[in-house]
Amino acid sequence: MYDLKYLREHLDQIRTSLDRRGNDVPWTDIQKLSEERRAVTTQVEQFRYELNKGSEEVARLRRAKAPAEEAMAAMKQLRDRIKDAEEVLRNVEEALTEVALRIPNIPHVSVAVGADASGNVEVRRWGTMPSFSSPPKPHWEIGENLGILDFDRAAKIAGARFSVMTGAGARLERALINYMLDLHTTHHGYREVIPPLMVNRSSMTGTGQLPKFEEDLFRLRDEEYFLIPTAEVPVTNLHREEILSADHLPLRYTAYTPCFRREAGSYGKDTRGLIRLHQFNKVELVAFTTADRSYEELERLTGHAESVLQHLKLPYRVISLCTGDLGFSAAKTYDLEVWLPSQQQYREISSCSNFESFQARRASIKYRSTGGKKEAKSDFVHTLNGSGLAVGRTLVAILENFQQPDGSVEVPTVLRPYMGGMERIKKE
RNA sequence: GGAGAGGUGGCCGAGUGGCCGAAGGCAACGGUUUGCUAAACCGUCGUAGGGACAAAAUCUCUACCGAGGGUUCAAAUCCCUCCCUCUCCGCCA
16 A cells, blocks of 8 residues: 555556556545545644644743633634544545555566456476376375365365365375475575464555455454464564564565465355365465565565475476456566366466565555664565465375376375375375 | 553653653764773754655654543643553463
């Protein structure tokens, strides 16, 4: 979100930039409200100035033991006018903030213009697709045959779009979490975090989920808590309303959390298996940088997510999302898509984005340079995040890509230490 | 859940109605001096919004002492509601 002053002064520029992505922003309302806000603000401040002067006058008269009734009466009237003007100002600012929070981020210049996912650009591919003598099975079939996935019981105890993993399946999920965390903390320089899984409204607003996407979130009935849809929310908000020291940047965090999503509006899509669930596990990467280094950081962070797939030997491709497919808060996004043999297509397994200062403005996350000269001016950080990776979908990819003719699944070498040395998952 | 205490500038901490955007200290930054991995002294030192200026520098006004209301000519200070933190008791993993 843009601060209201910046918004007023750069309205046309912002509007033009956002034409590159579809948007439904009420620009004329914003312009009108912005101007009204400025006018009313000036009026209120003028009144307050008079009031302050009048009050000082009263104080002076009283000290001099002179009668002050007349001045006091005048100020009393002025105060009523101030209250009216303030009421108007409050309403205008509220209305303006409400629409301002719904303005999406401006895409980076390197992002291709396009209306929808068909305009996305493939950046690169990695790995070789496995070949099969008979048609490869979908992961739910493999998992149920092995007795490590149980969707029937998941539906019984919770409902549709939930999963139960058991035995080697549960262990594989846990192995993936530990492997990813170890890789990112030990080799990629991230600091591990275990955050709350429920957060307040301010945090959700800070990272951009609210106010526009409330219907995508699970919310507690009696308390103002939301279940996190991604660890991006609590981890980015770690530094909400903070001013960071420039020598501590970049800050890099990784967090494993379950994620909770309503998946409203996805009826009929991916109804079977682990692809689209109300609850899934994810290892997230989050970075805070200065403006001049954030795109370098995006490449680096994307590379960190890719390295997980490479170590697991899972074929994938990297997609740069076009303007029409870009998320609300993102300026640029790379999606990592893993190959799923049963579907004969690539499916999203990670999404790595640079939000530039979009979230930092909403959440008020700044940095101040300490070294050097006197310019101790603070500025907004750039925030980034990416999945490193979605754990459930990684498990899907392993089951499908490494399925064997006898129905067993080969365990990727790097995971074996985390699986007690197990090389194959066989029917128990 | 019960009882109590408290939330002030980057940090600590004074301040119970006007001259308080806020003493003092620490930290930071600039400078002076001496010099030896430092001290002393001087100065600067919050954030945001409005206006003036072509713009920067600068000047000026307004707001902010957890948040939001209220009382008053005037609120960090009095009243109400909420949020958060701490202590003790209870309960609990």
